[in-house]
Amino acid sequence: MERQQGLWLADLKRVPVQPPSRKAAASVISDMKTLGADHPSVPALTAGDSTVREGLVAVFSLSPFLRETALAHPSLVADLLARPIDGIIDEACLDARESWRPDEGGAPRSDGEVMAALRRAKRKVAFALAIADLLGLVTGAETTRYLSAFADAAVSATVDHLLLSADAAGKIRLEDRSEPSRQSGLIVLGMGKHGACELNYSSDIDLVIFYDPEVAALAARPDLAEDIARLLRRLIRILQERTGDGYVFRTDLRLRPDPGATPLAVSVDAAMTYYEGRGQNWERAAFIKARPVAGDLAAGEAFLKALTPFVFRKYLDFAAIADIHSIKRQIHDHKGHGEIAVKGHNIKLGRGGIREIEFFAQTQQLIAGGRMPELRARSTEGALAALAEARWIDEQTAAALTEAYWFLRNVEHRIQMVHDEQAHTLPKAEAELRRIALMMGFAGTDAFSDALSARLRTVERHYGALFERERSLSDGEGNLVFTGQNDDPETLATLSRLGFARPSDICRMIRTWHAGRYAATQSAEARERLTELTPRLLQAFGESRMADEAMMRFDAFLGRLPAGIQLFSLIASNPALLALIVTIMSAAPRLADIVAARPHVFDGMLDPRLLTELPDRSDLKARLALFLSGARDVEDRLDRLRIFAAEQRFLIGVRLLTGVADAETVGFAFTDLADLCVAAALDVAQDAMAAAHGHIAGASVAVLGLGKLGSREMTAGSDIDLILLYDHPDDPPDSDGARPLDAPRYFARLAQRLIASLSAPTSEGVLYPVDMRLRPSGNKGPLATRLSAFEKYQREDAWTWEHMALTRARGVAGDGALLEKAASTIARVLDTPREPDRLTRDIAEMRGLIAQEKRPYGLWDVKLIEGGVVDVEFIAQDLMLSAAANPALRPPAGTPTIAVLRQLGPALLGPEATGRLVEASTLYATIAQVLRLCLEGPFDRKTAPLGLIERLCRASGAPDLSVLEAELRERAHEVRAIFIRHIGRPVESKATTELGKPKL
Template sequence: MVAGGESGSLLAEVKACTIWPLNKTEAKAAQAVLKELCRAEPELAAPLGEEAVNDFLTAALSLSPFLRETLTLAPHLLLSAWREPLPALLAARVEAARQSWRQGEGESPASEAEVMARLRLTKRDVAFLLALADLGRVHDARTTTLWLSRLADAAIAAAIDHLLVQGAQAGKLELQDLDDPSRGSGLVVLGMGKLGARELNYSSDIDLVVFFDPLAGRLKAPEDASETYGRMMRRLIRILQDRTGHGYVFRTDLRLRPDPGSTPLAIPVEAALIYYEGRGQNWERAAFIKARPVAGDIAAGEAFLKELQPFIYRRYLDYAAIADIHSIKRQIHVHKGHGAIAVKGHNVKLGRGGIREIEFFAQTQQLIAGGRMPDLRLRATEAALAGLQAAGWIDAETAEELTEAYWFLRDVEHRIQMVRDEQSHVLPSTEAELKRIALMMGFEGVAGFSAALEKRLRTVERRYAQLFEHEEGLSVDGNLVFTGQKDDPDTLRTLAKLGFARPEDMSRVIRTWHYGRYRATQSVEARERLTELTPRLLQTFGKSRRADEALLRFDQFLSGLPAGIQLFSLLSNNPPLLDLLVDVMAAAPRLADIIAARPHVFDGMLDPRLMAEVPTRDYLSARLQSFLSGARLYEDILDRLRIFAAEQRFLIGIRLLTGVIAGASAGRAFTDLADLVIAEAFEAVRRELAAAHGQIAGGRVALVGMGKLGSRELTAGSDVDLILLYEHDDESDESDGAKPLDAVRYYTRFTQRLIAALSAPTAEGVLYEVDMRLRPSGNKGPVATRLKAFRRYQQEEAWTWEHMALTRARLIAGDRGLIAEAEAIIADILGLKRDVGKVKADVREMRALIEAEKPARNLWDFKLMAGGLIDLEFMAQTLRLTDARPVRMGLTTAEALASLGTGRTRADDLDLVCRALHLYTELSQLIRTSIDGDFETEAAPAGLTDRLLKLADCPDMKALEGEIRQMSRAVRRVFQGLVVG
């Protein structure tokens, strides 16, 4: 073979090549065509009279209907192939294509129809000549692809020049030079993929992306730029790909532009740079490795690519890209016929061991190392493999094997396409048609061709697998591919094996992450970090009893995040924090729902001191004051309080979930938080009311916390029981503001506003649900109570159960003097000498009433069950009401039992009830933090049940339930002994 045909014409060079006709019938048909050509062009008699030339052409025309049809339409092509040297012949045709936009008939510019016809005829000529040269081994695949790429460059450039001139003639554009329209136009046309690498095949699409520089000053109406250039690009597609009587030039695809579903065909340069910087994906980085300016303003195109280099090639070794790029290739295998190596029906481009694997082998490593090794920034595949070898990235044997296989497969691809000029990469599935390809490749039959092809495919598959076998991002046993529109069957099997019940739904969810549809995944860096995390996330989620729900909570969390790079980078470098996040999603649905609905609460988890600092009152107070600093407006203060409370409740729950704090400590922390937040809301309401209505002479207000708020035992979802007390001068009739109110209405309004401030739903949520039924006369009494009336009611009208409730009262906000007075009144009430028998009888009656009206829902209803929290609280309250000794306010139930029970109950019984209270508190705090609603053993997240078992030191849930039953029976026995005696 003489490469390039430099020693003579094409037909002179094919003498050295032997190919065989498809069969005798096809050979006779080819001979008939050749004889007809001799009659039409007598000069062809000389070359066709040479046996070697005649045999070659007979075989070629029998194997390729496309060649036979073309020669019938244009016999002069064979004459040119005999007369002229091939390089000069091809160069002339390419130049003719490049100049096709110039003068038409007469003196007028070429019309669009003329440009289209010229380009199509030129493409036909070049394709015919190259096919003959390829079959005759005058050219190798390298030269063939180069000439096809040169032709495409010329055709695109000519079409662009034509369109720019047309735009100038229509008054849309002002060009620097009508004889060189593209120069300085600011219109950037980049060839991508095989066109960019100058590796086009016979029937390639040409992938283009088009940008324009609005500052180039060529448009007379810059505001119409997108419309003007978009219309121009639609015409470009028509010029190049519409089929006419002369065929087509190249199918043209502009879908590699940014976000093609929602962007115009031509995009401003600045907008494109912003997109790639913020949202560009790894597959786009891979595509731009081959990008090359092919038409329009070449200088502007080079400048654009230079500016894009930091996006394509990262400064540091970028191993994160490898999983993403690999997943693109593996996703291709979803399509039918790409699953295994074969010959019949195998896709030599996309199938296993095919051309795409060689391209990705090179491109992936270019992405990883190209930032630090500029010598690897090469467009062509063979050059990239050589560069990787020179850099020591791959060995010489690998480079040689892959290069040889690449061009062998490209030869096969070309022959598939030159049969009928069809865009296909799939080998025939029948023996007869496969024989055609084998013969075109120079093999005598299918067997030899099949063996040679399979050898290359297996070589490529082996080398490709070696590249990814140690890939950190895919440590899961099986595929995890989430690129593309369709599910990868192997990935679905992997997800099912990991523990997901609905793998198709989960695959669809995860694909959403990679499309950049969430704000948190719009940046390429964020997606890369998330790609790294995905296998570990899925493995950990899969261990949950309901992995699908946990993953969906994580997806909801992602959808609400304002940004992701900081979080994903942190999780990448902080495995314990990643484990914590997954634990939350898998073990604590309530916390997961909070994160999903209000992602800002997660910000607190980014504090590295989170697990080192216990949330004491001083700790919370300092952070609250800092958070409120600068807030002056009433609504702003309330919103900040809601944000702060939500975040800190969440973080207390996180500490509880992870065992950093115990249940009792969590109760105190939840209470300290409520105290601080309610006090701030109280003060904000007081100032707001005074601004509108003034003040009452001698007016003072105090807030009493009751129930679990009073005893410092709040849980994550507790409401708050409050009583508002006030006092004022007897002589004051009304407030002194612009809108005066009498005292009763004033403090009623105060209470109503406070309730609204705490419990009204807003965009930032609710602070606390408020319950005021423990005020004097309950729901029938006024919402605000004057201190004098409070004293009188407690002394003269209150029932035993109301005094029981008063044992947990604690003043949490308000005027210091009024607080002191209220505390003294409460101490006096609780210190009254009572009829012990009546108290116990009332307690028994009240407990029986509760059991009748609100029976326990199940064993896990620690509050209502017999021998549960109510029994323990009633015991502490009974001890308090029947003991005249002074006791400080605000004791927890455990503190009250320990303080009051000593000497009044048996030591063993006291130890028992304290142990039971501890168990109930630990379990209920964790459950209330982790889930909403009732706890059901079978429905509980596996992570939560594991933690409950650890807390109780039980081997399984059956043992824990047995422990609870035994403990509750013992508590009920002690309770009955106390209240009956």
Template sequence: MSRPATLAEFLLASPIEPPNKTAAREALQALREAGRECERLKVLAASEGALHDFTVAVLSLSPYLAEIARIAPPLLDVALFGDIAVEIQAEIRAARDCWSAAEEGGTSAETALMNRLRLAKRKVSFLLAFADLARYFEAPETTRWLSRLADACLSSAVDFLLLSLDEQGKLKLAHPENPSQGSGLIVLGMGKLGASELNYSSDIDVVVFFEPDRGIVTDPDEASEAFARLCRRLVRIMQERTAYGYVFRIDLRLRPDPGSTPLAIPVEAALIYYEGRGQNWERAAFIKARPVAGDVPAGEGFLKELIPFIFRKYLDYAAIADIHSIKRQIHLHKGFDEIAVKGHNVKLGRGGIREIEFFAQTQQLIAGGRMPELRSRRTDDALAGLARANWIGVETAETLTSAYWFLRDVEHRIQMVHDEQTHILPDKEAELKRIALMMGFRDVKSFSTRLVSVLRTVEDRYAKLFEQAAELSGSSGNLVFTGTKDDPDTLKTLEGLGFQRPADISRVIRTWHSGRYRATHSVEARERLTEMMPKLLAAFGASSRADDALMHFDRFMAGLPAGIQLFSLLGNNPPLLDLLVMIMAAAPRLAGIIAARPHVFDGMLDPTLLTRVPERAYLAERLGQALATARNFEDVLDGLRIFAAEQRFLIGIRLLTGAITGPRAAAAFSDLAELTLERALVAVETEIAASHGRFPGGRTAIIGMGKLGSRELTAGSDVDLILLYDYDGEAAESDGPKPLDANRYFGRLTQRLIAALSAPTAEGVLYEVDMRLRPSGNKGPVATRINAFARYQREEAWTWEHMALTRARPIAGDESLMQEAQAIIGEIVAMKRDRAKIAKDVAEMRALIDQEKPPSGAFDFKLIPGGLIDMEFIAQFLTMMAEGGIEAGTPTGEVLQRLGPQALSQDDMETVATTFALLSNLSQVIRLCIDGGFEPKDAPGGLVDLVCRVANAPDIKFLEADMKARTRAVRKAFQMLMKASS
């Protein structure tokens, strides 16, 4: 039996009711007003029956439809009394053909086109809404009509724009009477448009490609820009709001890498992208892709070439992992607790439309490579095909299909109310009742009962399909990083995990998944990254200032040459992931190092990293291995830079995790500096000899001063050096092809050594060098002959220079010269001195530092009164007073322990020793983690926590108060010692 042509003939009873009597009276009044223009509407308003009741109900339930009826009564007349299918068909045909129409009374051709398309959209959507609400059309038919309308409008606009560019001389079309034919311009409809399942008030997802070799662009170099301009005009024609509304909002962000590509992309470039960098979500999206405008045969050819990308031929492990990774991104959750109706997102929410679509798409991706019959675009066709192929049961297919169209009906009614592109049910009872009535239910309760039943059914089927993946995810919320838009539920999940700026975090993670970084270029790398994403985000979210930590990780990601190994390792090694998060959260300096030089991270893969203490012998063995293949001077220096950077980083990691203590780290940093300085000196001597020969009897030695001399270097310390030399006094010059006298020879050797250590290169700087502690300071020669050094120290040196000598230690060079230097240093330090004079000099020096270099804040451990300088001065003073009782170069803490009890009270001694240990440990950690000073309010949250943990303090305020008390006592002990010695 055929269906009646009109709603007037079709309706036997109204399937919907108005929300209340007041709304019904207002709707009836609107109908009466419309009857002033249309006789049939006037009769209808005065009559009774199904058509009257239905019309009043529609106008009372949808403010948008009521407004259209008010401004265009003839349209309401056609909806009720016209042949709906014929009217819609004619309007769609008119929309398709209006591209070539002439201007209308002074209106430009483009404006005329925009007006006609908008009127077509208004008429078709209005007619469909009435037919849909009357159940004249079911949802599948409604979506097909809407999709055909969108196709027609896009095709008309594209033809208009192509012809316009042809008339401007920008293009030379092969068929101006049919502009798209042979143009090579491909307009693909994606998502619901591609599947002919368009929403009532939907955006339309479109991607645009072009074939440059079609030769229609008059200047080939401008092809991309010409088609990009066409796209921008297309968007304007379709979505700009005018007095007639809009046609469809267009979303062009499903094109490859939308943040960095033009709006229209050459076909060849697109194919290269999808083959090498195409993402999981793009594979799923292209299942529904369909040529909707432009050169349709070219579009079909392009999609045919994409089939191997979309549907893989073989069902292997990588494909299964790929599909599971998509699922984990789309919607991860556990449990089957109550689903709220108010405010529920029927598209993206639990049990919603997206889950049904993805239920079908994932299995299409798995099996579609071998079974072409499963490559259906429409969701209901895909479910039916999967059932026919026995991939799912017939009952499952029928249940999900029924649920799908029920939810699509709900979605349409949500959108019909105000013509809004939304999928969220109202959260107010009155508005929710409007949707229930439009669905044909008598009240909210009966609608809610049915809706919850459908959502639970979908959720249950969906969860069972991916039980294993759900177990792998370990997440309790959405983690959607596909496409180009933020998923609202994902932002909530990120906020719940501990991120303060979830939108920024979502954007960064989408960048990873887009394949813009080398580390995520490959499909396999993105699969591994997706698998570890829940663990990764949970770990970062649990850290202090999680946003900053993840941004540091992003910079690290940007520098990685590859990602598969790292992502696999982190995914299967939670302690290593926790360590990486700690670095990013607490140590921006270390994070910067691995971001700039990711190879240093390789050392973290050593399973013995946290158990093997980096002693000198261990470091020497590793250094030998690192330089084994060095062939020349530059190779050696680059090898030293790489080795030192990696080992400083790894020593820092051990310190950061507590695997070694602050003093042990200081010793390791110092051993590393000595070893690299030894090899650098040998390399420089060899390089100098190649040009200038050797100096007869020539010997050199490096004296480590400051923290290097006392084996107290930190991760960020520069090195204080003095270079001593000696030679055969009878020799006038070196024996090479370009001979030099002694001063120039050893001066040039020293300058070359300084450059080798401190010159910035692609591999970084080995060490910053400070030589201001040499005799005569910056005014003296850079290298000093040993007899001149001895004479200066005995006859000219100031008290502060002898204090500095208490930390001096020969660390590299000729063994005999090192021994002579050690003897001279020992002699000078052991000299008998006037205790009162030295105490006065030390006190004055400390007062001068107080005056000229005040501390930058409470946490300037070095300069605060009672800080590290006070305690170093105590140790240097006691060393000079011991007259050889302790060797120069002994670490400050050891000097205080050995000599302090002889000069300080027991209480003062304990305060000084424990405070020195505390501030030294804090200095080690802070210099490791950041450059510059430590200010708690500006420091990374992870670092503040780390500082408190190292200090065994409950919080930073307690630590600051404790430090003030301690350093006040140290300053008092320092002053009393100097006063008692005067």
């Protein structure tokens, strides 16, 4: 219904929502008075009592997001008071739709201009709709339609802008530049709630994009696929990147065919081949709601018409019920689906939630839609109505589910309106739950909880009844029989359905478990618990997409486990632990091998904090001290140190793998662990030296960490670069032990013992590989250096690359006073003025030498590729050494590379170049951390576990590996360009001596 009046004149006879408290209302009123005083165009904000004023006070006190928006943009309030809702929304949609058009002079818009216009329009829509919805001036259905209409406008404008820019660059040839999308051959389908015109208040949008390479606009274009992929990466950035104006829509392209192996856009022919030969029932369900929303709309309609036989089969398709329901079970498993509740209940995915209503309708549409075209409605409400009209369900069921659907959608909207977040879970805190209840128009949580529970139970009852006929859905996945010597044929079929490529091998493995051949399964109780757990294990591993390999790694782990009852009981009661085990076994072969070889590292996974936080340095230090306190002798101390380090490296890595911590945080954690281990190893070495040779009076020792240890950027597989320094009074006495030594020999022996404590293999493996080549004179110099000799060498004899290495030097263990002296010495060396041209020439020669002697194995060798980590680190080290002209600006040695770039880059490189380097460094760190954690050798996309590829893309924020590869190439190209511009082109140095070579 079109509204001809604004909110101020609307027929708002009562306010359906109330503030959470008088205090909250008073705070809002205070803000409104200030706003009204500063903005006379908003008179209603300072007027006397009125229904509208009362409504705004309630709305702003319930939604911090709306309140902040009003204060930041008072013109939105004035507009809302003066104009009809329809006019505001229509104007915002038009502004968004026209944002791509060139200016009056014909100049095309930049990405930034389009982004700003779209975000302004989105803010207007979100603000107006939320207030109108909360005050009951629009229905939930109207809200979703308005949001979907705006999404259509925003996506269409972005696509037109990108097509126009591609035409200007000669990448495509448009039929009509005033209508870029027409006959462009680019098909943009809105999926899910966008396609059904049911978008959430803070929803993301699911798009699937195809293109027809035969149309005139795209025909005979070289590199067409890459050009379109590049445009779509810009589309994602334009829509979802957060700027000072916010964002438009988070955008997901993962519903395209085989997203892990295909580019962002797929040709029409390739898509049809995929759907006809490999399309799955969940994809059929997804395409029920598909709708052309942008691009070549006519081509989009033709594509969907051609796809109709795939989506809606000619014959009744009861088999689809089981498949669709299996998707729902997977959602239950992975999204914490539980019993009906209110606090903490997931309105979308939880039991009795929105997804069950959608699946209720979609399943029956798939079954009968081929014979009954009238059932092919896109919207959930429309589908329920069509099912009732066709007598597929009764009218009472349709009415009950429709009412429950919009009630739950309204709850979902209000959850999202609080902070403009894509959330679907009700708060657990009473005060926050009361906020949602008030936003729904209830007086308190009790009435709201009763109303919500009634809807959830209604949905659950109808959804459950739909599947009562399917025995396989309630009786498990099918036959799982592992008795006897021969494979059960139905069990092999079940394992194949679950995702295993070698079901006979899996049967043989499980028979080994049941036969009690492993220590973990020798007891009858352990075998009984494992037998009960086996179906869940098989389902979980089967869903990993590397089912056989993952299961084999789990078997190797099980074979080394000393006992199994505790583990099997924990897995049975803790689905998150099972998911974590599957993740490790399927995505991280290196971690899986560690678990299999040393199952005691698994003990740390029993810590309930594992999936929520990283231990800080003080916590690690206390744990290490406690763990070492019971050691019997030196050998036991070293073994315990290795056990502790292996377990903690493993647990830190798990946090990265599960997304609890990012690459930078994990780098700090690995480094903190290494610092503590070096300090503990130094204590062991000093104790051994004291026992054999005594002490040297007045002497002290310190250990410097360099490389990634020094800059706090270690990975799971990093070695450690060390320099051992010592100092003593002039003319010191020999050590006072039974076998006295003079100072140089004493500290050389101490260095040898330290290296052995860290890197000598024991029954518990190696603690850390140690590299001492960064010490003065490299391999030709003594293992330990007196501080004065260290300073003299650095000032008089050191090569440029040694000073570069010194920028990452940091004290990690030893005497505190000596560490301070060493830091001062390093600072004086770094602050020595240098000749800029010689510095950059030396750096360019060193980069050329590294390129010659140590070539990257491929694109994923992010350290050595042109424009990779080495280039970024060399730029940062040049900035550190160049800052000698103004030492006060230089960060201390040992500062992480990204921090150096952020501190020195803007002034010495410029803000844009600095931003590019920081982005590249962040991406490289993420890739390096994940790959070093999960693999022992090089990464090969052809042989890498799919689980690893998924984790790599997720950690990097890329939708798939192709996009990530493209971004990696782009970042490397940018870094190399900055390196050449700032340092120079890398060249080989023919005059470099052996000593002058950097550590490669």
